Amino acid sequence: MNSSTLIQKIWNFCHTLRDDGIGYGDYLEQITYLLFLKLAHEYSQPPYKRDTHVPKEYDWTTLRSLSGSKLESQYLKTLNKLGKESGMLGAIFFKAQNKIQDPAKLSRLVQMIDGESWISLGTDTKGDMYEGLLQKNAEDTKSGAGQYFTPRALIDAIVACVRPEPMKTIADPACGTGGFFLSAYNWLSGQHPQYELDKKLDTPKQTKRQKEFLRDETFHGNEIVPSTRRLCLMNLFLHNIGELDGEPSVERADALLTQPSTLYDYVLANPPFGKKSSMTITNEEGEEDKDQLTYERQDFWATTTNKQLNFLQHIVSMLKPDGQAAVVLPDNVLFEGGVGEKIRRKWLDNCDVHTILRLPTGIFYANGVKANVVFFDNKPKDGKVHTKGIWFYDLRTNKHFTLKTKSMQLNDLQEFIKCYNPVDRHKRKEAERFKYYKYKDLIARDKASLDVFWLKDDSLENLDNLPPPDILQQEIIDHLEAALNAFRDVAAGLPVSKLEN
Known part of the structure; x- marks a missing residue:
């Protein structure tokens, strides 16, 4: 069975559960629990005979032999027990809950998972199936899952520019469902879609040691949201990253709280949007509250x-002295005054900030996002100014995308990849959308703003150049959402007034 057929089969069952009020995210979590148990069972059988650390009375064989209320009761016991285990097992089942209240439907889902030999499907099919489910979940805008899902075409373009090398470490301090890790894995294992688009690229040949390093030592992440971390770990595992009986490569911790104890060769990231840092605290009753955070870090250039x-300051602190980063950042990081200007000037001095890709609206699942990809290299702290100038690629002006009718594809980013010139970025040439600005000219701009544009918006001069109505409508929504988000950030920083009796 190919991945698209499998995705459809599994996703069709979700529509049945929707009638019971079970959302896409809840369904995906139940799939994750059951699929992990089934895979653990398959790995425990010949010829593998691996110790999966799943207690016998809570394994797949026990679960699939039951039905009705006995199945429901056993499922609850299994989720509770496995969530207290160590390693990957405990990470997948951490605070796991059963959201399927109808035992008959739970039994159908168990039977559906049991009906496939998942190991025999191959990594591509399993991985594509799970990625497909994650994307469908992200498309459900009401769930909010889209904020943890970066468009894969954009990620693939970023990785095609950075071209990570084997036997080097890659980190993501806010890794969501693991998109950057998967794309980097595909690049290093020769499965990246850019190899098909660019025939000049040589498909890498991996040694045994390189394969082991890629599986067990390359990737290091943080994801503070337990349910998202669970989906990320399962996504990586299905793509052959990490071990069933090993330690999770993604920590469930706020990456910003402490200075990193390990430095990395690459950081690829799309930190969460929204300007205010906050910590969500969940009490024993499941109620949530948010406390605004100011991180006091001695290694940060400024407190904010x-x-x-x-996140920008933290990512710089994560890099080895010659480490490379590619980070998705919102527009405000490029132009904000005050502490923003102070950090930006320090960033330009201490790192070689060499490329900024101005992204169009309509490509993210979260509305109101106006963002950029910033590529920079860390440099030694020697008192020198390391940014000589920045190349800007404008993919925003006169470019229009929507998630449903005209989604961004990797082909849409080929011109940028060519201009980036990954083979030797020091031999670049200017083009209509690709311009170079010297450091001295950028630093002389008001607030050292990097919010740079030079192309004219054709729609402002000629109404015939307006995008189609659906795209225009979405762009208006995105602009309004961006304005609302800015107002919310301002409101969040205002003191709370108290009414007098």
Whole structure:
């Protein structure tokens, strides 16, 4: 069975559960629990005979032999027990809950998972199936899952520019469902879609040691949301990253709280959007509250509650002296004054910020996002100014995308990849959408703003050049959402007034 047929089969069952009020995210979590148990069972059988650390009375064989209320009771016991285990097992089942209240439907789902030999499907099919489910979940805008899912075409283009090398470490301090890790894995294993688009690229040949390093030692992430971390770990595992009986490569911790103890060769990331840093605290009753955070870090250039600026400073601190980063950042990081300007100037001085890709609206699942990809290299702290100039690629002006009718594809980013010139970025040439600005000219701009444009918006001069109505409508929504988000950030920083009796 190919991945598209499998995705459809599994996803069709979700529509049945929707009638019971079970959302896409809840369904995906139940799939994750059951699929992990089934895979653990298959690995425990000949010829593998691996110790999966799943207690016998809570394994797949026990679960699939039951039905009705006995199945429901056993499922609850299994989720509770496995969530207290160590390693990958405990990470997958951490605070797991049964959201399927109808035992008959739970039994059908168990039977559907049991009906496939998942190991024999191959990594591509299993991985594509799960990625497909994650994307469908992200498309459900009401669930909010889209904020943890970066468009894969954009990620693939970023990785095709960075071209990570084997036997080097890759980190993501806010890894969501693991998109950057998967794309980097595909690049290093010769499965990246850019190899098909660019015939000049040589498909890498891996040694045994390189394969082991890629599976067990390359990737290091953080994801503070337990349910998203669970989906990420399962996504990586199905793509042959990590071991069933090993330690999880993604920590469930706020990456910003402490200075990193390990430095990395690459950081690829799309930190969460929204300017204010906050910590969500869940009490024993499941009620949530958010406390605004100001991170006091001795290694930061400045103290701020701005989450984006904190992530930028943290990512710089994660890099080895010659480490490379590619980070998705919102527009405010490029132009904000005050502490934003101070951090930006330090960033340009301490790192070689060499490329900024201005992204169009309509490509993210979260509305109101106006963002950029910033490529930079860390440099030694020697007091020198390391940014000589920045190349800007404008993919925003006169470019129109929507998630449903005209989604961004990797082909849409081929011109940028060519201009980036991954083979030797020091031999670039200017083009209509690709311009170079010297450091001295950028630093002389008001607030050292990097919010640079030079192309004219054709629709402002000629109504015939307006995009189609559906795209225009979405762009208006995106602009309004961006404005609302900015107002919310301002409101969040205002003191709370108290009414007098």
